[in-house]
Amino acid sequence: MARAESIVLVNTGYGKGKSSAAFGVMGRAWARGWRVGVVQFIKSGKWKTGERKLADHLEIEWHTLGDGFTWESTDLDETAAKGRHAWDVAAAKLASGDFDLLILDELTYAVKYGWVDVTDVVEGVRARAPHTNVVITGRDAPEELVALADTVTEMRKVKHAYDQGIKAKKGIEY
Amino acid sequence: MARAESIVLVNTGYGKGKSSAAFGVMGRAWARGWRVGVVQFIKSGKWKTGERKLADHLEIEWHTLGDGFTWESTDLDETAAKGRHAWDVAAAKLASGDFDLLILDELTYAVKYGWVDVTDVVEGVRARAPHTNVVITGRDAPEELVALADTVTEMRKVKHAYDQGIKAKKGIEY
Numbered sequence: 001m002a003r004a005e006s007i008v009l010v011n012t013g014y015g016k017g018k019s020s021a022a023f024g025v026m027g028r029a030w031a032r033g034w035r036v037g038v039v040q041f042i043k044s045g046k047w048k049t050g051e052r053k054l055a056d057h058l059e060i061e062w063h064t065l066g067d068g069f070t071w072e073s074t075d076l077d078e079t080a081a082k083g084r085h086a087w088d089v090a091a092a093k094l095a096s097g098d099f100d101l102l103i104l105d106e107l108t109y110a111v112k113y114g115w116v117d118v119t120d121v122v123e124g125v126r127a128r129a130p131h132t133n134v135v136i137t138g139r140d141a142p143e144e145l146v147a148l149a150d151t152v153t154e155m156r157k158v159k160h161a162y163d164q165g166i167k168a169k170k171g172i173e174y
Numbered sequence: 175m176a177r178a179e180s181i182v183l184v185n186t187g188y189g190k191g192k193s194s195a196a197f198g199v200m201g202r203a204w205a206r207g208w209r210v211g212v213v214q215f216i217k218s219g220k221w222k223t224g225e226r227k228l229a230d231h232l233e234i235e236w237h238t239l240g241d242g243f244t245w246e247s248t249d250l251d252e253t254a255a256k257g258r259h260a261w262d263v264a265a266a267k268l269a270s271g272d273f274d275l276l277i278l279d280e281l282t283y284a285v286k287y288g289w290v291d292v293t294d295v296v297e298g299v300r301a302r303a304p305h306t307n308v309v310i311t312g313r314d315a316p317e318e319l320v321a322l323a324d325t326v327t328e329m330r331k332v333k334h335a336y337d338q339g340i341k342a343k344k345g346i347e348y
Contacts (some may be wrong), residue, residue, distance in 0.1 A: 006344055007335050016183070020198030023190035025346055027201055029225035031231075032345040037179055045228070050202035057205075067265060100345065150335035153189040161181050161324035169181055170294040171206040171274065172199055172307055 004107035006133045007150040008125060012108065012141035015119070016173070022103045022135045023051045029133075030058045034100035037061040039090040041083065041138075042106040050174060059138045076118050083115025090124065097129035108138025179325040180307045182299060186282065186315035189329035190347070196277045196309045197225045204309075208274035211235040213264040213297045215257065215312075216280040224348060237263050257289025264298065271303035282312025282319070292316045 009025070011018040029036050038055060040048060043065040055062045065086045090104055090135055110116045122144050124156055136145060146152050163171075168174060180299040183199070203210050212229060217239040229236045239260045245252055264278055283292045296318050299308055310319060320326050335343075342348060 002341065004335065004341075007192070007346060010332075012332075016199075016325055017185055017191055017195035017329065020196075020202070021329075024191075024194030024196065024225070025199055026226040026243050027197055028348070029345045031224035031227035033241035034345050050205035051198070052202040053205035125196070133343070146332065149333065150338065151190055152332035152334075153191050154330040154332050155191065155195075156187070156328040156330050157322065158184075158186075158326035159323065159344070160326075161178065162265050164324065167178075168208035169178065169307070171203045171208050172181060174184070174202070 004150065005130045006128070008133070008148060008174045009135045009138045010141050010145055010152045011135065011155060012075075012152065013154035013156050014139055016156035017155045018137040018158065019048075019051070019105055021153070022105060022137050023054070025101070026055070026060065026103055027058075027104075028080055029101040030060065035098060036101045036103070037093050038063065038103045038105060039086060039093065039107075040064045040105045041086050041110045044116065048105075048174065049088065050171070061170045073153040080113070080115045083110045083113065086110065087116040087120065087124075091120075094124050094128040094132060094134070097132070099132050101127075101135070104136045106138045107136045108141050111142055112138075112140055116120060118144045124147055178303070178324065179304045179314035182264060182307070182322060182324040183309045184315050184319055184326045185309065185311045186313060186326065188313055188328050189331035190334065191329045192311040192313075193225070193279055195329075196279060196311050197228070197329070199275070199276055199309055200229070200234065201232075202276040204234065209272060210277070211267050211273045212237065212277045212279060213260055213267065213281075214238045214279045215260050215284045224345070229337070254287070255286045256291045257287065260284065261290040261294065265294075268298050268302040268306060268308070271306070273303075273306050275307045275309070278308065278310045280312045281310045282315050285316055286314055288336045292318045295319065296322055
């Protein structure tokens with residue numbers, strides 16, 4: 001059986017655990033002494049703060065949508081330009097050879113919202129440094145990404161506390 | 175909308191990410207300053223070593239099947255007795271009030287293999303300290319556990335590298 005130099009994982013679906021599983025892999029990779037980077041394509045006040053704090057503690061490089069972005073008048077609206085900028089950051093990291101693992105958290109939304117063309121994503125992931133493993137998360141992974149990936153998991157909601165009138169819980173869900 | 179004092183999550187199914195998601199939640203809970211414990215119901219040489227190393231680094235209490243177990247002649251075979259012992263450890267932690275989060279990793283196998291009766295698990299989880307959140311992982315979660323849980327996610331395999339002749343990768347899968 002072949003041992004791939006690097007693999008591409010996609011966590012998609014409407015259930016819980018897509019990003020959690022990516023951050024579990026982040027911890028595992030850290031434990032192995034890997035160089036890990038995270039690019040987060042959705043910015044939110046409270047979400048991801050736990051993961052970010054852990055990443056900082058582990059000295060993992062983390063880029064959030066909007067970081068280092070300077071608005072200049074273009075044809076794009078500001079949100080799309082930020083999304084495109086985050087993808088450019090991710091593409092540079094993919095190609096750099098500086099990482100054993102890159103987590104592209106919620107990348108599928110950048111495609112879904114039209115910030116980045118799926119062909120650019122496929123090309124960027126294909127053109128990555130050979131040893132750079134990639135984990136991509138988000139709902140509605142486009143079929144081109146599924147085709148490209150080595151492992152794809154659909155997180156399917158069987159039951160969710162929210163449906164039963166229970167609010168998201170700090171420490172568990174964010 | 176109610177804010178539950180604690181919730182029960184189950185990650186099941188045949189896809190990847192059940193334990194990874196649990197360990198992502200472990201990191202998140204750690205970031206929130208929670209007291210976290212892990213009881214691991216399947217012992218294996220290479221698997222889980224990354225998670226364990228991260229847990230040690232974060233000073234998270236970790237119990238693996240067989241830890242602290244002394245074999246005494248009983249009606250049970252040794253494997254079943256170890257599994258039962260791990261459950262007794264988990265039940266004591268659930269009731270203790272010492273944890274904000276307990277991860278019962280691969281607990282479903284202890285039920286599947288007949289080491290622990292599902293009614294004992296349901297009773298133990300129900301009798302937990304009110305503020306103790308629980309994450310249970312493993313394939314084939316019994317329906318009694320699904321009924322008890324607040325949130326259940328099925329990790330469904332869409333595609334797996336292994337099927338394509340690629341071996342499990344250190345740092346990603348263990």
